[in-house]
Amino acid sequence: MRTTTRLAFISTASVAMLALAGCGGGGSADPGSTGDAAENVAPTTMKLALNQTEEHPSFTALEGFGECLTDGTEGRWNIEIYPNSTLGDQAEYVQSVGDGVIDLAIVSAPQLENLSKDFVIFSVPTVFESIDHQMQVLADEEVVGDLYASLEESNNITVVGGFTQGARSVYTKDGSAETPEDLAGKKIRVQESPVFISMINALGASPTPMAFAEVYTGLQSGVIDGAENNEVSYFTQKHFEVAPYFSYTNHLIGSDFLISNTDTLGEMSDADRETFEGCWDEAWEQHTELWTSATEDAIAGAEAGGATFVEVDEEAYADALAPLLDEFLTTDSQKALYDAIKDSAE
Ligand code: GCU
Numbered sequence: 041m042r043t044t045t046r047l048a049f050i051s052t053a054s055v056a057m058l059a060l061a062g063c064g065g066g067g068s069a070d071p072g073s074t075g076d077a078a079e080n081v082a083p084t085t086m087k088l089a090l091n092q093t094e095e096h097p098s099f100t101a102l103e104g105f106g107e108c109l110t111d112g113t114e115g116r117w118n119i120e121i122y123p124n125s126t127l128g129d130q131a132e133y134v135q136s137v138g139d140g141v142i143d144l145a146i147v148s149a150p151q152l153e154n155l156s157k158d159f160v161i162f163s164v165p166t167v168f169e170s171i172d173h174q175m176q177v178l179a180d181e182e183v184v185g186d187l188y189a190s191l192e193e194s195n196n197i198t199v200v201g202g203f204t205q206g207a208r209s210v211y212t213k214d215g216s217a218e219t220p221e222d223l224a225g226k227k228i229r230v231q232e233s234p235v236f237i238s239m240i241n242a243l244g245a246s247p248t249p250m251a252f253a254e255v256y257t258g259l260q261s262g263v264i265d266g267a268e269n270n271e272v273s274y275f276t277q278k279h280f281e282v283a284p285y286f287s288y289t290n291h292l293i294g295s296d297f298l299i300s301n302t303d304t305l306g307e308m309s310d311a312d313r314e315t316f317e318g319c320w321d322e323a324w325e326q327h328t329e330l331w332t333s334a335t336e337d338a339i340a341g342a343e344a345g346g347a348t349f350v351e352v353d354e355e356a357y358a359d360a361l362a363p364l365l366d367e368f369l370t371t372d373s374q375k376a377l378y379d380a381i382k383d384s385a386e
Pocket residue numbers: 091130146147148205231251252268269270273296
């Protein structure tokens with residue numbers, strides 16, 4: 041694990057969440073400090089929870105984020121990444137970031153859907169035309185600015201920005217899934233969210249909500265027959281070893297978000313906050329660039345490990361999933377967001 045601890049006061053010997061309680065929320069910085077006296081503020085190391093491995097592009101980009109922040113703030117603000125779900129699962133990250141037990145985390149869109157229904161917009165099939173379109177939207181202040189700030193009062197969580205998860209597809213233990221009929225009755229792991237549950241139901245399979253870190257064992261033991269994710273996680277989590285049929289259902293381009301404790305961000309001086317934002321932009325660009333090659337490497341690696349990648353009947357999948365738009369886009373704000381996203385693609 042990379043360390044940004046050269047100025048940290050806090051021991052990293054224990055990575056248990058309990059040991060972190062009371063140490064987060066920006067550590068020793070003066071909560072009232074938003075002015076220019078940053079050089080008088082004691083260094084703070086922010087804890088960032090990640091459920092991916094060190095080989096994942098998110099880890100690489102976030103590592104660069106931390107280095108950039110340390111350099112740009114002359115060590116006043118640092119980031120320590122806890123990868124591999126060492127701080128639990130994403131549902132816990134949301135709670136812990138809001139509570140200030142940790143400062144930062146990467147969470148998938150469905151986790152935020154559980155806090156505000158407007159976030160479902162990122163998980164309805166066909167909302168993004170391509171990863172390029174998604175990246176343009178996730179960084180477009182006009183489209184997502186209010187949404188990213190909408191959890192600050194209610195949950196003390198600021199959404200800093202979003203990474204692509206690439207297109208998600210279904211993979212299974214026994215045989216591929218060229219059509220939704222091939223999934224009939226199969227238990228497919230989903231993220232813990234209503235839209236993902238409905239998605240798998242719409243395909244005629246049986247959704248099983250489960251934390252990411254439990255999927256490998258779930259597949260291995262037969263508790264589930266399959267799961268759905270992008271090629272990169274399929275490979276880095278080694279799911280290909282126990283579910284070797286990857287069917288290109290491409291049912292959704294997924295989004296991950298960097299969330300921060302709002303109070304922690306408020307403790308930064310204006311200049312340090314600007315550095316934080318600039319470093320995030322750089323990390324975001326690096327992540328987007330890395331994504332394509334990481335996907336290619338993941339496919340090659342999984343194939344070398346015995347996985348088969350199969351094309352599917354795209355129309356059959358699109359038809360089965362089409363009703364989700366009306367089912368999940370019910371409020372004016374959801375519809376307005378959907379329209380703004382679609383308009384931005386033109
Ligand atoms: C992807 C995504 C993660 C998410 C995971 C999941 O890997 O990047 O943020 O947790 O899917 O399916 O749970």
